[in-house]
Amino acid sequence: MEDLTRMPAGAPADTTSVAARYDAFVRRRIAITASLLVIALAAFLLDLVTGPSDMSALQVWNALFDSGSASHSALSIVWQVRLPQACLAVLVGMALSLAGAEMQTILNNPLASPFTLGVSSAAAFGAALAIIVGAGLPGISQNWIVPANAFVFAAASVILLQGVARIRGSGIDTLVLCGIALFFTFNALTALLQFLASQQALQQLVFWIMGSLARADWPKVQVLAIVVVIIAPLSFASSWQLTVLRLGEDRARSSGINVGRLRFMSLLRVSLLTAAAMAFVGTIGFVGLAGPHIARLLLGEDHRFFLPASAMTGAAIMALASIASKTILPGALIPIGIVTALIGLPVFFSLILRPRRIG
């Protein structure tokens, strides 16, 4: 932020030193983004070699690349359990954190996230309808009824947010307030369903809401991978516009950016990313809020770096959370939604509380 406002403004006498400083600025951010990528990759690999069965890293390697020398159960564990879960963890982290980053920017609000603005509450309500009432979309197979409901409600909540904001003549404050209203509305509706639910259904819903990577299988990984692979580049492509928007709506307008359209497209991406992610793993609150903040604290506001870095921090947080959820109680699974916050919080606090440094 500081760098950006300083860089184009003023008329520096020594242009070469500005260029050099800008080069250093970019190099430093590339280096940080690259190291975040390395951390996320390392966390992913560690996730792959962690589990309640005592498989060595070598056995995992064999199951992955030399299936002839691996036992049937080792193959099952790696290909049916660990790999889809590890992939889903990373994809969910990327999707939620990227969505949170875009949301914070377009709403100009550090508290904005899919969780705080009601998207996850809507997803939970959709899931509750499927689990408790058995109500789902017609033509959806039984295996997909819960994720389909969660997806539809999550996506619809963001679109509703859009619509309401448009009718009111689009202030971002209205948007945020509507999001908070949605949060309470869907929470109340879900609580009402919980109250009416049978004990078994209630228990299932509570587990769904707490989130789990055990729902991972290859079709789900594929669907989410497709969503992330299509949406993330579109999001990165808007990074200049989003960066300018951070300088203020008026400045963005005067630079020729159609702010309404930028906001609309961004919210559309946010809705698809969060809806797809939450449909498959349940509601996970922390990543969408803290992932972007960690990235911002490390990198600043330049969205060319901030957006990819948010995706990387999200991926790393989720991969580490996945490891923790498997190791805290061997054999049992701690719901991932609980662990995620616990894993991410120390990093988050240390970044918030560290002495501020500009550069």
Next chain:
Amino acid sequence: MRFSSLAIAAITGLAMLLPALSSQAAAADGPVTFKDITGQSISLPQPAKRILLAEGRQIFAISLIHPDPVSVLAGWLGDMRRSDPKTYELYRNKFPAIESIPVLGMGNDGSFSVERAIAAKPDVAVLGMGFAPGGHASEIAKQLEAAGIPVVFTDFFVDPFRNMLPSMRILGHVLGRDAQAAAYIAFYQEHMDRIAARLSQHIGKPPSVLVETHAGMGECCFSPGKKNFGEYIAFAGGDSISAGAIPGPNGHLSLEYVIARNPDIYVATGGSHLAAIGGLVIGPGYDLTEIRSRLAKLAARPGFSAINAVQTGRVHGLFHNIISTPVNIVAIEALAKWINPSLFGDVDPERTMADINAKFLAVPLQGIYLVDLK
């Protein structure tokens, strides 16, 4: 292992005997005194004609000792109507009056309407442990008592392994059906003893079992811990792989743990409440083809092909809603037989079910409650 199941059987037997000795044998209409499951001494001027039943599915227990279980209900909770509509239908077919019994709540104690309960004017309120002192709904019991309704606690749900038969006996006292309760308890105990005796003679490592409750409702595998249902699995001679991994009464096993432990036997529980979500349907109203196709689908989930139970075809299904009721002896026998088929070749749970239907139940169990994939 063997010794402990025998010891537990003996303790259960003693626990049943004690209240019988301490309580005065109830005359049909005279005053009755007995201790409820919390040890509280209860005195009733006479056996109850109309009771309030806070755990709807315990109509099974009443049905075992009373020819018209519906006639003694002044009010009940809606849990059974909701979570087991097919069984409810069996009751409605035989006793249409069940439709007009006041429903005091939607099925969880949070929704319990004390006002409706008092208005229903029951002679006695039969409540579960959730309403007992220290339970999350203990205020309700106090309010009922304050309204002059005697409160009796039974427990078929929190610690059924120890409290099921004593609770059965308490129900007998409450309803003045002591003899019928004693007869069913003897029947139940005889079948339990047969399993315990057989296993005490048996030497060998207990086969490993994966029990997945409400199979298919969430991801694999929602399973019982060491207590509650877990005790029945151990009693039936199985080494429940979830017993050591799940700290509470139930929780989620990781699929990797299941594959690594490689259980010899897989038992899924289910019922009509899983119909919409694609889980195991079984029990009244479902035919063998449908039940087996759902069970086959569960066994074909990712990762399951690797486990021993699936490879050797030792895959079974069980109707969930009988587990926390006194007819669960059928399920316990089935478990024992699935776990040690050679040891229990002559034990026939279907036959036991037929006996219970013929000798005890006012509304017989109808349909498939136990199933083998092959």
